[in-house]
Amino acid sequence: METNSQQRLLACRHCDLLQHEVALQPHHDAHCVRCGARLYRGTRSRLDWMIALVLASAILFLVSNLFPIAALEKYGVYNATTLTGTVLTLYHQNRPLVAALVLGTAILAPALELCALLYMLLPLRACRIVPGLAHTFRFVLATHRWVMIEVFLLGLLVTLAKLSDLATILPGLALWAFVGLIATFSAVAASFSARDFWGWVETIRAEDRR
Ligand SMILES: [Zn+2]
Structure with a gap:
């Protein structure tokens, strides 16, 4: 190459x-x-491997947002909650700052980072360089600092452990998706190298010049 x-x-x-x-x-x-x-x-990390990791993260992210994280069962009454549900509950409990923090670090930041990565990488696979590549690249580096899914999950597990005295906790599909997401997201962070990325871009630009 x-x-x-x-x-x-x-x-x-x-x-x-x-x-x-x-x-x-x-x-x-x-x-x-x-x-x-x-x-x-x-x-060197391969472009295909990066795309696979980002796509897996995107799917796990969607599952973790659409399905219930956990269900509480008490006296035969089920109460399931999703991630957005948790944010809303926090907001209604007069904890807007915590709600905003969860919304920002567990929903918005990962969503933006995944979209930006897919925007840059998928066209690269088809040998196309998207407009605003350098800006998007810097945007990914900036948003990555705000992705704190593991902090959120830890807080959630502590809360669930406390609640388990009061009600039966049934882990939901989103909880497992979250665990998987932390793994794939860490893998994305570990394999994403600026040098490899600009190497892929350079290769495509060099082929275009020919
Ligand atoms: Zn030096």
């Missing part, structure tokens, strides 16, 4: 030192000679 990888220059993200890229063994890292920060990995 890349014929000029031996001559490529890249700047350290921490100290800006320009260094030549060298070929690495898989699972080895290249570090900056001046500050020791990691420059890149020998293992």
Whole structure:
């Protein structure tokens, strides 16, 4: 794919030192000679693998939002709640700040990040570069900091554990989807590398120029 990888220059993200890229063994890292920060990995993530992870996350995200997280059963009365239901309940309990926090970190931020990733990656698969790619890329990096599904899930489990004294808790489909989503989202974060991403873009641009 890349014929000029031996001559490529890249700047350290921490100290800006320009260094030549060298070929690495898989699972080895290249570090900056001046500050020791990691420059890149020998293992390259593949575009197809990234798209698969993002699509899996998107499906799990939809399931976790559409289906009940848990149902409470007391005296034969069932009370199921969804993620949006939880936000609304918090809001009606006069806790608008907590409601906004859950809405932002567990619904909006992951939704925006997944949409932005799909917007960039899917056309890339078809060798197309979307308009506003650099902005979308920076947007993904910015929203990622606000994705806190695991914090939300932890809070939810603590709440459910407390409620289990009062009622029977029946875990819903969305709860399992959430657990899966945390796994796939972590995998997306771990495999998404800026260097690989711009490498895919460069390859397509180079093919277009031909
Ligand atoms: Zn450095």
